[in-house]
Amino acid sequence: MLSLPCITVGLLGASITLVTANGHSNILHRDVVVIGGGASGAYAAVRLRDDLNKSIALIEKQDILGGMVDTYVDKKTGATFDYGVQSFLNVSKAKDFFDRFNISVGSNSSSPTLITEYIDFNTGAEVAFQPPSLTAQITAIAKFLDVITPWESMLQPGYWNFPEPDDIPEDLLIPFGEFLTKYGLEDGAPIIYATTGLGLGDMSEVVTMFALQGFGWDMARGMTGQIGLFTPTSGGNQALYNAIAKNLGDDVLYSSTVISSHRTNSSVQLTVQDHKTGKSTQIVARRLLVAIEPTDDNVAPLDLSPFERDTLAKFTYSNEYTGLVDNSVFNTSYYYFNLPSSAAPNHTLVFQEEPMVASFQYTGLEHLFRVMIIGNTTTTSREAKSLAQTSFDTLLNTGRLTGTELQTQELNWAAFSTHGPMHARVSVDEVKSGFFQDLYKLQGARSTWWTGGAFSVNFQTKLWEFDEGLIPKIVEGL
DSSP states (O other), rough: OOOOOOEEEEEEEEEEEEGHHHHHHHEEEEEEEEOOOOOOOHHHIIIIITTTTOOEEEOOOSSSSOOTOOEEEOOTTTEEEEEOOOOOOTTTTTTHHHTTTTEEEEOOOOOOOOOOEEEETTTTTEEEOOOOOHHHHHHHHHHHEEEEEEEEHHHSSSSSTTOGGSSSSGGSSSHHHHHHHHHGGGGGHHHHHHHTTTSSHHHHHHHHHHHHHSHHHHHHHHHSSSSSEEESSSOHHHHHHHHHHHGGGGGGGTTTEEEEEEEEESSSEEEEETTTTTOOEEEEEEEEEEEEEHHHHTTTTOOOOOHHHHHTTTTTTEEEEEEEETTTTTTTEEEEEEGGGGGGGTTTOOOOOSEEEEEEESSSTEEEEEEEEEEEEEOHHHHHHHHHHHHHHHHHHOOOTTTTSSSSOOOEEEEEEEEEEEEEOHHHHHHHHHHHHHHHHTTHHHHHHHSSSSSSSHHHHHHHHHHHHHHHHHTOOO
């Protein structure tokens, strides 16, 4: 264990005890310090530093930027596959951000044509589910968009305009399955679920306003051809964040997390530790931007006020994991999709409960299959991997995989990524009690601003759009 001597530094008249590793303290003074180098944090760091001439420090717990992008690079061929973020919504000026880093983009890359096999992963039974035709699904999505359009400014790109409790449309607070049934939109459920809705778990039971954050206006526009989806033409989606990393250089503190803080109405002070070297850095800044999900563990070092703590603690999340497995018993023509047996023959609003493995999907690269695992609030990465193995064993033992008969085989993980807590939501009672008004009272309090999925939505370019509205507030008075 390191011996951690203490030094005392005066901060705007306050005496603050700073803990340093090995008796050395590296002190940085910045206009804005950003916690989290995922989509929202990395974007904001570039805009603040390069376009608004503000000094920044970006704290990132991983050794790369990009968060849940997850680009796999085949060591033999150099081919890439994005097993996290699949594509970018072409909203606002999203493509301009790629242009500034000289990254060419094209239409959403096509996946191999696959046969979808519906299987109940709990039993291994084939599910004779017959989804509506693609035409019927897209028609339902167009109608869905018409229904939800009046509520768009209430929820996206953030909750700035969320109505007071007495003015909340009741449709936003009913279960999503009930909502789809009410408006005759059941035919759209399969495509909503298979694209981005599955991250919510049993989508039918999720409150509609949070389902709309999982699949809402711009996804519907993308499905109906009103806006485009795009990806970099080379290097995978990680290419953007590698370019951002090169651009920001030493202003990024990698493999680092905040271990203590002191925030006032005029400045913030963070103690940041590099978990590879043990080195401790003190950052004194005029503003703090928190760009990570505000879970109990993530915000524990941020000397929360009782109001901040009580407000943020009301969130619940889905824990999402994704990875690539390399087992030759999978059929490379197949997309193995998990549905309960009760979905047959055409029950479009029946889904598995989380925690569950959503699918094993062929990637087009040798025998690599993408795995999606949706956990509940407490599901850990170890439990997610164990669940994937259990589902795989079930498929093996029931003969659902190529040429197999009752055998044991370990999943061979080529990659695994913890997307962690996503799809932040609260109870209907909390929404009716003014939760989102309270949540947004945190914006700007104690020199701290908040971005990310809990304050906006879990789509990368929509987070950039949210940042665009937030950044002028951050720099005001700097």
